[in-house]
Amino acid sequence: MSDTDSLKPFFDPKGIAVIGASQDPTKLGYGLATNLHRSGYKGAVHFVNIKGGTLLGEPIYQSILDVPDPVDLAAVLIPAHFVIPTLRECGKRGIRAAIIGSGGFREIGPEGLALEQETLRVAREEGIRLIGPNCIGLLDTHLPLDTTFLPPPGPTPGDVAFLSHSGAICAAAIDWARGQGYGISRLISLGNQADVTETDLLAPVAADEHTHVIALYLEGIRSGRRFIEQARSVVASKPIIALKVGRFESGRRAAASHTGALAGEESAYNAAFRRAGVLRADTSEEMFDQARALAWCPLPGGERVAVLTNAGGPGVTAADALESRGLKMAALGAETTAELAEILPAAASLHNPIDMLASATPDQFAACLRVLLKDPGVDSVMVIFPTPPMHTAGAVAKALIPIIHQAEKPVVVSVMGERLIQEAVEHLRAARIPEYRFPERAAAALAALVQRVDLLKHAAEEPIRREDVNPDIVRSILERHENTGNLPAPEVSQILAAYGIASPHMGLAQNEDQAAALAEEIGLPVVLKIASADISHKSDVGGVLLNLADEKSVRGGYQRVIKEAQSAMPGADLAGVYVQEMVPPGQEVIIGAVRDPQFGPVVMFGSGGTEVEGLKDLAFGLAPLTEREITAMLQGTWAGQKLSGYRNLQPADIEAVKESLIRLAQLADDFPQLAEIEINPLQVFQEGQGSAAVDVRIRIDKDQGNSGS
Amino acid sequence: MSDTDSLKPFFDPKGIAVIGASQDPTKLGYGLATNLHRSGYKGAVHFVNIKGGTLLGEPIYQSILDVPDPVDLAAVLIPAHFVIPTLRECGKRGIRAAIIGSGGFREIGPEGLALEQETLRVAREEGIRLIGPNCIGLLDTHLPLDTTFLPPPGPTPGDVAFLSHSGAICAAAIDWARGQGYGISRLISLGNQADVTETDLLAPVAADEHTHVIALYLEGIRSGRRFIEQARSVVASKPIIALKVGRFESGRRAAASHTGALAGEESAYNAAFRRAGVLRADTSEEMFDQARALAWCPLPGGERVAVLTNAGGPGVTAADALESRGLKMAALGAETTAELAEILPAAASLHNPIDMLASATPDQFAACLRVLLKDPGVDSVMVIFPTPPMHTAGAVAKALIPIIHQAEKPVVVSVMGERLIQEAVEHLRAARIPEYRFPERAAAALAALVQRVDLLKHAAEEPIRREDVNPDIVRSILERHENTGNLPAPEVSQILAAYGIASPHMGLAQNEDQAAALAEEIGLPVVLKIASADISHKSDVGGVLLNLADEKSVRGGYQRVIKEAQSAMPGADLAGVYVQEMVPPGQEVIIGAVRDPQFGPVVMFGSGGTEVEGLKDLAFGLAPLTEREITAMLQGTWAGQKLSGYRNLQPADIEAVKESLIRLAQLADDFPQLAEIEINPLQVFQEGQGSAAVDVRIRIDKDQGNSGS
Secondary structure (H helix, E strand, O other), X not given: OOOHHHHHHHHOOOEEEEEOOOOOOOOHHHHHHHHHHHOOOOOEXXXXXXXXXXXXXXXXXXXXXXXXXXOOEEEEOOOHHHHHHHHHHHHHOOOOEEEEOOOOOHHHOHHHHHHHHHHHHHHHHOOOEEEOOOOOOEEEOOOOEEOOOOOOOOOOEEEEEEEEOOOHHHHHHHHHHHXXXXXXXXXXXXXXXXXXXXXXXXXXXXXXXXXXXXXXXXXXXXXXXXXXXXXXXXXXXXXXXXXXOOHHHHXXXXXXXXXXXXXXXXXXXXXXXXXXXXXXXXXXXHHHHHHHHHHHOOOOOOOEEEEEEOOHHHHHHHHHHHHHOOOEEOOOOHHHHHHHHHHOOOOOEOOOOEEOOOOOOHHHXXXXXXXXXXXXXXXEEEEXXXXXXXXXXXXXXXXXXXXXXXOOOOEEEEEEOOOOOHHHHHHHHHOOOOEEOOHHHHHHHHHHHHHHHHHHHOOOOOOOOOOOOOHHHHHHHHHOOOOEEEOOHHHHHHHHHHOOOOOOOEEEEOOHHHXXXXXXXXOOOEEEEEEOOOOOOHHHHOOEEEEEOOHHHHHXXXXXXXXXXXXXXXXXXXXXXXXXXXXOOOEEEEEEEEEEOOOEEEEEEEEOOOOHHHHOOEEEEEOOOOHHHHHHHHHOOHHHHHXXXXXXXXXXXXXXXXHHHHHHHHHHHHOOOEEEEEEEEEEEOEOOOOEXXXXXXXXXXXXXXXXXX | OOOHHHHHHHHOXXXXXXXXXXXXXXXXXXXXXXXXXXXXXXXXXXXXXXXXXXXXXXXXXXOHHHOOOOOOEEEEOOOHHHHHHHHHHHXXXXXXEEEEOOOOOHHHOHHHHHHHHHHHHHHHHHOOEEEOOOOOOEEEOOOOEEOOOXXXXXXXXXXXXXXXXXXXXXXXXXXXXXXXXXXXEEEEEOOOOOOOOHHHHHHHHHOOOOOOEEEEEEOOOOOHHHHHHHHXXXXXXXXEEXXXXXXXXXXXXXXXXXXXXXXXXXXXXXXXXXXXXXXXXXXXXXXXXXXXXXXXXXXXXXXXXXXXXXXXXXXXXXXXXXXXXXXXXXXXXXXXXXXXXXXXXXXXXXXXXXXXXXXXXXXXXXXXXXXXXXXXXXXXXXXXXXXXXXXXXXXXXHHHHHHHHHOOOOEEEEEEOOOOOHHHHXXXXXXXXXXXXXXXXXXXXXXXXXXXXXXXXXOOOOOOOOOOOOHXXXXXXXXXXXXXXXXXXXXXXXXXHHOOOOOOOEEEEOOHHHHHHHHHHHOOOEEEEEXXXXXXXXXXXXXXXXXXXXXXXXXXXXXXXXXXXXXXXXXXXXXXXXXXXXXXXXXXXXXXXXXXXXXXXXXXXXXXXXXXXXXXXXXXXXXXXXXXXXXXXXXXXXXXHHHHOEOOEOOEOHHHHHHHHHHHHHHHHHOOOEEEEEEEEEEEOEOOOOEEEOOEEEXXXXXXXXXXX
C-alpha cells in the first residue's frame, strides 16, 4: 500500500468528485467546489451531495455511484459518520484515492480514534489511499488543482512545496508567501495521517519538476527510520527544510542512566535531521526565508561572505549575524581591493564589510558587486541598502539584478526599510533574488545555503559497521535473561568483548579471600566495586575503591565496600564485590546508547564523570554512525576537542574513541532489546594506547526487541 | 559642559540657522532646508549660504552674522574645512548648539581626526555643544522639528525614541516604523560623537513626555560607567532597549589569565546592560518589535503566559518559543477551564495553548480572552490567528481590541498571513496593540516585558561593599612594585588578607632545609609550588606537588619541583619553592577580575581548574557587585548550581563564595592598577566551613590606575 503509484491520483487525477459540495456559500463544501472550479483544473469535476441540485452551472449528483467517467479522486467534506459508507461507494465506483477533509476523528478523543481506525480499515479493504482526515486538502499551482476550502486567493505559482501537519497554518502560509513575493508549487495539509504521512509524500512531491525545495511543518514523525531513508534520497537532488514544533511538550524521559535522561526527543530529532540531510529551521519565518534562498540561489563553494553596503552600521550588523551563524567574513584579495578603490571615493571602507558610503550610485553598486564576485576568496555576497539619499532603492535593485543573474555564486539582498523600498523589492522578487528587510535574516538564508553544501558533501556516506563482532554471544546472553533490568557486570563485559570494546579484567568476589585471590590473578593494583543490581550510581554510596595496591588493602577494602553499601542502602541486594584491573590514568568521556521511540538507537558522547547531567557537554548521533556523525560529535563537545590535547593534557587516543563509538552504535543497532547502554567513564589513554570501558551499565527491555522503528 | 541645560537648544530651539542651505535640489543642503520647512517647526528658520539668494520664499543670508533673532541652533552642512570658521561665527552670533552633518572628519583617517579634535576645541572655546559631525541630524515629531536631510516622508509621530551611532540606519528605521505602523517621537543620529554622546542624550530624551521607550543602536560606548549611571536613572521610569553591534570585531584580549582571556568585550557589555537595567536585543527587527511592546503594554505580574488561538500548530509553535525564552505556559484554573468549555465546542482544546478550532467566531475570541485575563494564574496572553475560514481577521481584531484596552495585563497578537490580514493589522496598530506576523516574534516581545519587570525589581539595588577591609595595606604593597607584572605570592596573600579573602598559610623556601622548616611550622601535610614570575601555569610544568605528609617527602619534593621546572622552562628565573598549607577537599571554582576598557572592573565566576577555557562554564558581573548580579552569576553556571549539592557532592559554603566575590569585586574596584586578579581554584568547603583561595595570580598595570573609566 505504500508504493508511490498508488499516490498518483492525488497529483494527477483524471476526474475529481467533490463529495459534500454545497450550494450554501457559508459552507466549506461550497468553498471547496468553487476553489476547484476556479483553480483551472483541466480534468473532470463532479459535485456530489445527497440533496442533489446544481452548483456553478453543473449538476450535483446524489451519489458517487452516479458520477460519470473519468473519476479517480474523491475530495470528501461530509460529517464523520457518513465517511465510511461513502468510502464503500467510492470503492465500488473504482476510486482509489480520497482526501478526507472532515473532522471528528482522532482529534476529538477515543471515540474519534476508533472511527478513524475503522475508516482506515475500510479504505484498505477497498484499496483506497487516504489523505486526512481532518485536513485542509491539497493544491498544485502548476497542474493546476485546488482541493482546499481556504478563502481565495490561492497561492501564486512558484517553486516552494509546503507539507504541513497543521492545517491551520496553511492559509497563513499561502497569504504570507503571496505577501513576501514567492510562489508555492504544491501545498498538502496532512491532517491526522490515518494513512498517508509526510514521509510517503516526500518522493512524489520531489518528483514534481516545479518544486525546487520542500518545506515541512512537523509536529512529530511516526516512522523515523523510514523518514530518514526517504528524505536522504530526496535531498540528493532537492533540499528539504523542516520546522519541528512541540519542543515544550517533549520533556525528559524517565531513565536509569545519564544517557537515557539526556538523550531527549529533541536530540533525536536533531540527529535524525542531520542524518537525513534535512535542514532544521528555528522559527516559522526562518523556514520560509531560507526556503526561498534554497529555491533560487546557486550553492556557494564555501563559507566566506563579502558584505557590500552603502551603510556602515548594517554592514557591521551583518558581520555579527554571519559570524554567529558560523560563516566567515571573506578576506578580500589585493586585486579586489585595488579595483574597489578605483570605483569608490577615498573615504569608503574597502575592508569587508565594504562601506561604499551613503553617496553610492546604482552603477557603483553594480561595479563593486562584479568585482567581489570574481574574487576567488569570496564564496557568496550579501548586498545591503537602505534607500540611498540621492537615488531610489529601485534603481539600485535594477542595476544589481543582471549581475546577480550571471553570477555562479549566491547573492542575497537586504533592502532596509519598508514603504520606500517597495519598487526595489518588487524588482528583486520578480527576478527571483532573495531579499530580506534586515541583514540578520539575510545572514540566516546564506547560512542555510552553506549548511546545504555541507549536508550534500556527506549525503552519500553510509554508516560504518565492523565485521569482527560476534552477535551470537550477545544473543545467547540475552536469551538467558529476564525481560527487563540491568545485566550483571560479567555479562556486560562479555557483550563488550563480543563487539570489540575493551574493558578492564574483572571478577566477582563473594568474600575477602576470593577478593584477595582475584586481585593476585588480575595483578595489583586493583579497583573494588560493589556488585548489586539495586545500586545504579556506585560511587555515590561509597561503593568504589581505587588503587588498592596490596593484599591487606584489598581485604580491608572488601569489608569497607560491603559496609558502606549496607549503610547507604540498607535494603539493597548485594552480590559481592567486583575486583577490577586498575587501568592507567586517561581522559574520561562518556559514551552511551538509548532507544528513541521514533528513531531507534541514539548514541551519546561527551564529558564523563558524575557531573554529566550538570555540564551537559554532550552530542548525539543515530546508530549505526557515519564518519560525519562521529566527527560532529567529537568536534561539537569539549570532551571531543580536548582529546587532541590541551595544555598539560596529553593528546589521547582519538581513534580508540571513534572505534568504541562505532562498535557501541553497531551493538545498539543490532539488538533493540538493549534499551540503555552507558560507558562512564570510557577511559582514553595516550595516543596509540587505546581506551577502556571502566564502568558500564546495560539495561535490557525485551519488549523493545519487537517494536522496531 | 555636560550639563543638560546646555543641550536644551537641540530639543527646544527658538530659531534655527541652516548653514549650507542650497537651492539645488540634488544637494543635501536643499533636503535639510525643505525638511525643516515642511516639518511644521514653529520657531524661526534662517537659511545661510555664502552664495546668497532665496529659498522656499525666504532670503538666504550670506553669513550667520547677518541672521536676525531669534537663533540658538545651527544645522551645519558645509565642507569640513569651513566648519571651524563657521563655528567661530556662530559663537560670535551667540549660538550655543550646532548639529554638524558634514563628513570628512574622524571617519576618513588621521587627518580628519585632527580636524575633528580641533573643531571640538574651537566649539568648547566658543561654548557651543555639538552633535556630530558626520551625522544625519535629529528630529522631533511632536515639537515638531526635522533637521535631517533624509528623503521624505519623515516618520509618523509616536512614542519610540531612536538614538543611533549609525546614520545610515536612520532612514531605514523611519521607513520600517512607518510600514510596521508605529511612530517615532525623537530620532537622533549621533555621528562621530565629537562632543555629545548617546549617554548625554538619555536623560533629555527620557524627559520628553511623548517618548515611552528609548531604542539605541550602538557601535560602542566610550564612557561605560557614566552610561550605566545615566541609563539606570532613566530606566526607572522609561525602558531602554539596545542593539549593540560589532561582536565580530571584538575578538579576544591578549591576557595572561583565564579571566583576562575570557572576559571579552561582549561579556562586559552584557554585564553592563544588566547593571544599567537596559534590555539587549539580538537583532534589529527584535529591537523594534520589542520597543513597540514596551511602549504600549502594561507590565505583566510574572512569566505565566496563556496562548489563545484558532490554530493548533501555531499555538504549539508559540509554546516552544515562549519556553525557549524562559517564559512559562500558564496552568489554567479549574474555573477558567469550565468557563472556556461553556464558550467553545467539545472538540476544542481547553489546555494551554487553547485551540478554539478553525470555526472560532470573533465573539468566541473575545469571550475566551476575557476569561483568560481574569485567571489569577495568567500574567499575560498571546492571541494568535490566521484568517478564520468563515470570518475576516479584521472582525476578530475588532472584537479583541476593547478587551485588550481594558486589561491590566499585557496582550500581544500574532496575526498570521500578510495580504488577507491587513485590515486586522490596521485596527490593531491604530489601537496601539503590538501585532506580529509570527508567534515567535510575539513571544520575544512578551519576553522583553518580563525581562523589564525583572530589571525594575532590582533597579534600586546598590553594589555591596564591606567595611572591614584595609586598602592601606594594598596601597603600600602596590607602591613598592614595578609598573607592570605579576605580584609575588606573599604579597598576593597579604592583599587578599587585607580584603578578608582567606588563603592557605604559606612561605617561600629557597632550599630544602627551609622547606622542611616551613612545612613543620605550617603543619603537615603541605603543598609545594614552584616560585617563579616566569611561570604562569605551574601545574603544566610539574611545578606543583600535593599532599606531602612527612619531612622526607617535603625535602624530596623541593628538589623535584625545582628540577621539573628547570627542565620544562630552562630559561625561567626560579625564586625557590612555596610551601603551602594543604587545605581539605572541596568544590573548585574560579573567581577573577579584569579591567574592561569601557566598563572598568569585570568579575568572573565559574567552573575552575585547568579546563576553564574549554568548559566555558562562566558568568560575568560588574564590580562592585550587587546582590542580583551575584545571584545571576551563581544561577547561570553549573559551578554555581552545584554549590547547593549534587548527588554525592555535599552542599558547599555558598555564603563564603558570595563573600569572596563581593570582596574580590571591591578590591578590583578600589585599585584600577590591579589589571587581572585570578583565584583558581577557590576551594569551597562544606556548609559553614568557608573557602580558601588556593592558587592566586595578580597582575598589576599602573598605567590603568590613571585611565579610570
